Amino acid sequence: MIEAHDLTRRYGDFTAVSGISLSVKEGEILGMLGPNGAGKTTTIRMITGFLPPTSGTVTVDGKDLFESPREARRQLGYLPENVSLYPEMRVDEYLDYRARLEGLSRGETRSAIAVAVERCLLGDVRHQIIGTLSKGFRQRVGLATAILHNPRVLVLDEPTVGLDPKQIISIRELIRELGRQHTLLLSTHILPEVELLCDRVVIIDQGQIIAEGTPESLRERWTGNPSLRVILKDAPSGAAEALASLPGVLRVKDGGPDGSWILECEPGSDPREEVFRTAVSAGWVLLELGRQRGATLEDIFVRLTTADVAAGGAAKLEGAPPLETPAAPAGENETEEVVS
Amino acid sequence: MNGVLATYRRELRAFFFSPLAYVMLFFFLVVTGVIFVYIVGQLNNPASPGGPPLKFFFTATWLMLLLLGPLLTMRLVSEELRSGSIEVLMTAPVTEGQVIAGKFLAALTFYAFLWLPTLGYAGMIALYEKVDWGPVVAGYLGVLLIGALFLAIGIFSSAMTRSQLLAAMMTAALLFVLFLLGVFEELVNNDVLKRALGYVSIFNHIDELANGIVDTRRLVFYLSGTLFFLFLASRALEDKKWR
Numbered sequence: 001m002i003e004a005h006d007l008t009r010r011y012g013d014f015t016a017v018s019g020i021s022l023s024v025k026e027g028e029i030l031g032m033l034g035p036n037g038a039g040k041t042t043t044i045r046m047i048t049g050f051l052p053p054t055s056g057t058v059t060v061d062g063k064d065l066f067e068s069p070r071e072a073r074r075q076l077g078y079l080p081e082n083v084s085l086y087p088e089m090r091v092d093e094y095l096d097y098r099a100r101l102e103g104l105s106r107g108e109t110r111s112a113i114a115v116a117v118e119r120c121l122l123g124d125v126r127h128q129i130i131g132t133l134s135k136g137f138r139q140r141v142g143l144a145t146a147i148l149h150n151p152r153v154l155v156l157d158e159p160t161v162g163l164d165p166k167q168i169i170s171i172r173e174l175i176r177e178l179g180r181q182h183t184l185l186l187s188t189h190i191l192p193e194v195e196l197l198c199d200r201v202v203i204i205d206q207g208q209i210i211a212e213g214t215p216e217s218l219r220e221r222w223t224g225n226p227s228l229r230v231i232l233k234d235a236p237s238g239a240a241e242a243l244a245s246l247p248g249v250l251r252v253k254d255g256g257p258d259g260s261w262i263l264e265c266e267p268g269s270d271p272r273e274e275v276f277r278t279a280v281s282a283g284w285v286l287l288e289l290g291r292q293r294g295a296t297l298e299d300i301f302v303r304l305t306t307a308d309v310a311a312g313g314a315a316k317l318e319g320a321p322p323l324e325t326p327a328a329p330a331g332e333n334e335t336e337e338v339v340s
Numbered sequence: 341m342n343g344v345l346a347t348y349r350r351e352l353r354a355f356f357f358s359p360l361a362y363v364m365l366f367f368f369l370v371v372t373g374v375i376f377v378y379i380v381g382q383l384n385n386p387a388s389p390g391g392p393p394l395k396f397f398f399t400a401t402w403l404m405l406l407l408l409g410p411l412l413t414m415r416l417v418s419e420e421l422r423s424g425s426i427e428v429l430m431t432a433p434v435t436e437g438q439v440i441a442g443k444f445l446a447a448l449t450f451y452a453f454l455w456l457p458t459l460g461y462a463g464m465i466a467l468y469e470k471v472d473w474g475p476v477v478a479g480y481l482g483v484l485l486i487g488a489l490f491l492a493i494g495i496f497s498s499a500m501t502r503s504q505l506l507a508a509m510m511t512a513a514l515l516f517v518l519f520l521l522g523v524f525e526e527l528v529n530n531d532v533l534k535r536a537l538g539y540v541s542i543f544n545h546i547d548e549l550a551n552g553i554v555d556t557r558r559l560v561f562y563l564s565g566t567l568f569f570l571f572l573a574s575r576a577l578e579d580k581k582w583r
Contacts, residue, residue: 048431052581070433078431084424086350088357100346101432145428 001026001075001153001183002047007056009042016042017207019056024153029179031198032187035305039207040187041081044157047185048078061152074102077146077182081157083138087131091122091141094130095148102149116144120174136167143174147182154182160193172196191301205305218300227292228263230275233285235259242282246274262292343434347442348449351416355450364411368404368454375400376461392472393465397458398479398550402542405483405490406515412451413494414508416443417577421502426580436574440495444570447491448484455483475552482549485562486542490515492569499576518542 002024009017017039024030034040045051047058049065049072058065063072085094092113099109117126120140125133130141139159146154159175160168176197178184188194194201195215203211203218211218232239240261244252248269255262265271272289279286355361379396382388417440420426429439465471490511497510522541528534538544545558 045427050427050431050581073431073433076431078428080424080427082424084427086354086425088354089350093353097346097350098428098432100342100349101429101434103342103433142428 001061002155002185003057003059004043004047005057007043007046007053007058009039009046009051010054015207017046017053020204020207020209021056022202022209022212024183024185026152026183028200029184029186029198031194031201032185032204033189033191033194033201033301034187034204035189038204038305040189040204041157042207043204044155044185044187048076048155049073050078074149075152077149077151077154079139079142079146079154079156079159081161083142085130085138085141088129090127090129091133092117092126094141095126095144098145099148104149112148112150115150116148119147119177120144121170134167136163136171139163139167139171140174143171143178147178152183153185154178155185157187158189159186160188160190203301203304210304211300226265226267226269228265228272228275229255229260229288229290229292230263230286231255231258231260231288232279233287236282236284239282239284242278243275246271246278248274260288341438343432343438344442344445347434347439348446351443351446352449355446358415360411360415361450364408365454368408369457371404372397372401372458372461376458380465392475394462394471394476394479395550397461398483399543399546401458402483402486402546405486406512406519408451408454409487409490409494409515410497410508410511412447413491413498413511414504415498416447416495417498417573418502418504418507421499421580422504426577430577430581436577437571440499440570440574440577444491444495444573447495448488451487451491452484455480472552475550478552478554479546479550481554482546482558485549485558486546488566489562489569492566492573493518496569496573496576499573499580 002022004020004022007017007020008015020039020043022030022032032040032043042051046053046056047060047065049058049069052066058072060072061075063075065072089097095113095116096109099112104112117123120143122137122140122144125137130138133141143156143159146156156175160171163171172193175184175186179197186193186197198215200214201212201218202209230243240252243249243261243263246263248266248271249263250266251264253262253264254260263271263275270291272291275289276286278284376393376397379393379400383390383393383396417426420429430436462471462476493514494507494511497514498504498507500510501507518540519542521537522543525534525537525541525544528537539557540561545561548555548558
């Protein structure tokens with residue numbers, strides 16, 4: 001539905017996006033992932049026709065965005081990063097204005113507003129003045145305007161940014177619901193969002209695509225050695241060395257402030273039993289022992305976007321060593337918290 | 341056409357929903373009222389040379405447009421640039437020209453609305469004296485033409501910057517230059533220059549029109565000037581994309 005080919009955008013000497021090509025297939029939810037300043041918003045603005053690219057082409061539903069902008073834009077619904085509405089208007093007035101701007105007739109406008117209000121659950125606030133709405137509701141109004149003209153493609157730029165956890169959950173549900181009827185391109189820097197919503201992921205950093213695939217395929221590709229997490233009471237001296245010498249254990253690392261150790265193991269090995277026996281025979285109190293999950297998307301993301309990019313985009317995919325267990329800030333405990 | 345109409349309706353609504361509009365309407369009426377009363381008072385003086393009161397009314401009130409122009413237009417595009425609502429606006433299937441046209445027509449409508457109550461002054465005169473309606477209609481035409489040009493200049497300034505204050509200052513400066521050209525006409529000695537300045541002197545134009553003379557050169561001047569600045573405004577808006 002969207003074909004972006006070799007998009008490049010320069011601001012003066014600064015290259016914000018260089019040579020990004022991506023395609024979103026019909027009915028798919030494509031997630032665009034990247035740290036802040038990676039070029040996500042610039043890419044999205046080029047795809048929606050707000051910014052002309054320095055070079056490259058975009059087609060939406062087979063129509064070139066620059067040769068036939070009207071036809072292409074009609075198939076696009078866009079929710080920008082900062083949803084900016086006219087605060088003095090009422091919700092239904094605003095929707096009416098947007099529908100007319102999209103070229104809907106009076107009758108079409110009425111039914112389009114009814115549908116959008118219902119789908120975005122705006123029924124209770126439709127006569128309210130936009131300036132008095134909470135951020136979550138404004139986001140919904142933004143989504144409602146994006147779907148008003150029933151576009152085939154929806155482009156959402158960081159749709160959950162700045163919302164509270166409850167609002168985030170409801171907006172995500174709404175997005176998932178919209179994904180059943182529209183092709184979706186979604187940008188975010190929140191990883192669980194991608195794992196929850198997207199069929200396919202593109203990771204962008206410093207204006208280039210550095211990885212692409214389904215969340216599963218990325219995870220498979222980047223999963224490193226299995227590892228165990230161990231906590232011994234009072235962290236007895238010599239324990240780390242003893243654990244490191246167990247068969248199947250490659251290395252022992254400090255697992256963070258909770259006094260845990262991370263045991264990196266050989267692929268296919270499971271030294272949990274050995275750890276237990278060692279602890280018992282040495283008289284250590286084993287507080288925790290568990291397997292670390294394989295790499296999450298977050299690990300992959302952190303690994304990819306913090307590595308030296310000088311080597312260049314695609315080369316990194318091939319050349320980079322497999323993932324190590326993540327450092328504390330990228331730990332999976334944090335991941336869980338973001339989700340809830 | 342949809343784009344123009346939708347923008348027009350929204351902007352018109354925005355005008356009538358903003359307190360600024362009513363404050364402006366209030367002061368506009370106060371000032372025109374004071375001017376009107378003063379003119380009528382002077383003409384009642386047996387020593388005054390006399391003449392149709394509405395002629396003096398137009399030649400005095402048009403100066404207020406130097407202030408009204410910036411105030412009416414400063415918000416129009418700047419606000420969208422600052423708040424970011426320009427992004428959803430320009431990704432809709434509308435062109436920059438349509439957006440500018442819609443905004444301009446809304447401003448012009450509101451501007452005409454400001455003048456509407458002054459018809460009452462003409463009505464009052466008509467109660468006491470026979471009014472020659474030709475010059476009155478021509479006077480209103482003049483006010484409308486000057487207003488259109490000023491508003492177009494204002495929209496152009498507004499499309500140049502995200503700051504409303506800057507837009508207002510730029511409009512005021514441009515209008516002031518235009519105003520000064522008329523003043524300079526009186527001052528220069530060079531014949532060619534005098535004629536050139538006379539062509540763009542708003543003083544002359546409003547004077548002529550208030551006397552009932554509708555010169556097509558004036559129509560061409562104002563209409564082409566208005567279109568020129570509207571064109572510049574749409575280009576300025578388009579240019580925003582490239583930076």
